[in-house]
Amino acid sequence: MKSLIRNLFNTKIGVFFRNFFEVRPKYFLLDFNDSNLSVSDAFFWRTDSNYKTLFKFTNLLNFFYKDKESQIEIIFYDKNNKFIKKITKENVLFSDQLLIDKFFLDGIEDYGVFYIFHKTKKIHNSIIRNSCYLGYSINNSLPSFVHGNVCVTTKNFLGTDFKAGIAGRSFFKNQKYVVQNYFDNYDKTELLVHNPCAKKISFSINELNFMLNSGCSVIVDIGTDTKAHIISNCYLLRPIVINHKLGFIDAYHG
Amino acid sequence: MNFFFSFKNNFIQSRLTIPRFNNSGQYQNSLKVFEAKADSNLWKINEINCDFNENFYFIDESLTNNDSIFFLAKEENIELIKKNNYSKLVCFNNFTSTHPVEYRSNLKVTVFGGGFSSYQSDYPFSMIGKKGSILSPLSNLLNKKSDKNIILIKNIYEEPIHEAFNLYFVDLIAKKVLRKDKILTNFTNEIIVDPGLIEPNIYIFTDKYLGIPIYLSIKSNHISFEHTHPPHHYILSNDKFKKVSEIKKEVHEIINSQSI
Numbered sequence: 001m002k003s004l005i006r007n008l009f010n011t012k013i014g015v016f017f018r019n020f021f022e023v024r025p026k027y028f029l030l031d032f033n034d035s036n037l038s039v040s041d042a043f044f045w046r047t048d049s050n051y052k053t054l055f056k057f058t059n060l061l062n063f064f065y066k067d068k069e070s071q072i073e074i075i076f077y078d079k080n081n082k083f084i085k086k087i088t089k090e091n092v093l094f095s096d097q098l099l100i101d102k103f104f105l106d107g108i109e110d111y112g113v114f115y116i117f118h119k120t121k122k123i124h125n126s127i128i129r130n131s132c133y134l135g136y137s138i139n140n141s142l143p144s145f146v147h148g149n150v151c152v153t154t155k156n157f158l159g160t161d162f163k164a165g166i167a168g169r170s171f172f173k174n175q176k177y178v179v180q181n182y183f184d185n186y187d188k189t190e191l192l193v194h195n196p197c198a199k200k201i202s203f204s205i206n207e208l209n210f211m212l213n214s215g216c217s218v219i220v221d222i223g224t225d226t227k228a229h230i231i232s233n234c235y236l237l238r239p240i241v242i243n244h245k246l247g248f249i250d251a252y253h254g
Numbered sequence: 255m256n257f258f259f260s261f262k263n264n265f266i267q268s269r270l271t272i273p274r275f276n277n278s279g280q281y282q283n284s285l286k287v288f289e290a291k292a293d294s295n296l297w298k299i300n301e302i303n304c305d306f307n308e309n310f311y312f313i314d315e316s317l318t319n320n321d322s323i324f325f326l327a328k329e330e331n332i333e334l335i336k337k338n339n340y341s342k343l344v345c346f347n348n349f350t351s352t353h354p355v356e357y358r359s360n361l362k363v364t365v366f367g368g369g370f371s372s373y374q375s376d377y378p379f380s381m382i383g384k385k386g387s388i389l390s391p392l393s394n395l396l397n398k399k400s401d402k403n404i405i406l407i408k409n410i411y412e413e414p415i416h417e418a419f420n421l422y423f424v425d426l427i428a429k430k431v432l433r434k435d436k437i438l439t440n441f442t443n444e445i446i447v448d449p450g451l452i453e454p455n456i457y458i459f460t461d462k463y464l465g466i467p468i469y470l471s472i473k474s475n476h477i478s479f480e481h482t483h484p485p486h487h488y489i490l491s492n493d494k495f496k497k498v499s500e501i502k503k504e505v506h507e508i509i510n511s512q513s514i
Contacts, residue, residue, distance in 0.1 A: 057394075058391065094391070094426065131488070142471060142472070142478055145395050145479075147483060179277075180275075180358050181374065182273075252371075252372055
């Protein structure tokens with residue numbers, strides 16, 4: 001009986017009701033019994049306002065599974081979730097890096113997200129998640145690094161069956177999240193927000209209201225506010241915070 | 255429950271900001287900040303008299319040493335550690351036990367007259383009773399061309415001891431140990447890294463205790479400060495501990511094959 005209830009609990013309809021009624025909600029719509037799956041966080045890139053973004057990543061399939069023939073695919077989207085470009089990296093033994101600037105993005109000076117997937121023809125019966133490191137550099141300064149923090153998309157190891165928006169959503173806009181830091185005496189603070197869910201979300205930051213379609217991104221300038229209160233219908237709407245002062249920046253996950 | 259920590263050295267200012275609310279915005283204003291320090295095989299516990307406002311406590315470098323840890327508690331919670339004669343850290347209360355997002359402080363470092371960097375920082379109670387090893391890449395968060403590259407390794411262990419353990423810099427391709435340092439339990443250890451060690455195939459590895467590796471890089475007065483995740487964070491399937499233990503075993507074998 002217990003296992004029947006557990007199975008029902010994990011069906012698509014079961015998860016819908018769990019998230020609707022907020023009873024043991026599922027934060028990620030991911031089947032952990034699946035296999036040969038590459039999961040990516042959403043990595044927020046910026047080339048606007050003299051920003052460059054440096055991505056440092058590890059070839060997880062080679063590091064953990066000694067799969068030297070594995071490839072890495074990185075797919076870029078703009079802030080409106082429109083595909084921009086895709087690159088493939090081969091022969092990455094351990095770690096590599098990619099500079100994302102307006103030249104790399106064919107002149108685009110804006111922002112959006114990218115995803116990283118690991119590909120192989122081999123069977124490893126595993127699920128790996130890439131949540132590596134993004135560095136934000138302004139005016140060619142040393143990048144300020146943050147790690148990825150919310151799973152958003154999946155592909156199988158063959159590089160097919162792309163699924164986006166795997167973060168869980170509640171029915172009501174009642175998920176409160178307060179960034180646990182004091183934005184003390186900064187020139188301004190920006191919050192980089194991405195919708196990790198499969199459907200449109202609604203959220204407010206310090207009582208300013210926003211709607212964001214699936215996969216879309218927005219940068220919210222909260223000026224000199226000292227705190228960030230976020231209310232949304234997404235269980236894990238966690239922004240990247242960038243504090244600015246006297247030409248210096250500090251980027252970190254909220 | 256989470257502990258918090260800071261860092262002190264000669265050329266960086268630090269500030270630890272501990273929120274008085276959890277990440278859902280709930281307050282427990284009766285909680286105060288306490289400091290714990292390992293001293294003569296006992297935990298010394300003191301209430302800290304630091305700056306605060308209605309939302310946060312602020313601990314600057316004048317109130318910390320690299321062996322201090324901090325936590326939120328009521329005075330009566332301190333009775334819990336009295337019961338074991340101050341011989342072992344305890345879970346003082348559950349206000350900072352939050353899920354799915356952990357309760358975090360902000361640990362900020364500032365270069366004198368220059369830039370600043372921070373990360374949302376905590377040391378979970380679930381880690382303090384465990385022994386194990388850290389395996390973390392050097393090149394992901396350090397920069398060969400920086401003026402200074404530093405790794406901070408924070409360990410908090412439940413017993414009030416400052417025990418030395420080994421930190422190795424291991425080349426996973428050449429299968430060689432390139433450097434060995436002694437670091438301490440219950441301490442924020444500072445390790446200055448030569449640029450020549452910042453390569454994709456070079457990892458740090460500890461042989462006995464867990465900890466949080468935090469990477470600090472400074473160039474032209476700009477600074478970056480971020481931690482790496484433990485390797486099992488990158489595998490979501492059931493083979494995560496098997497795979498991680500296989501890799502750690504390989505690194506152990508490299509270390510054991512060399513007398514350093």
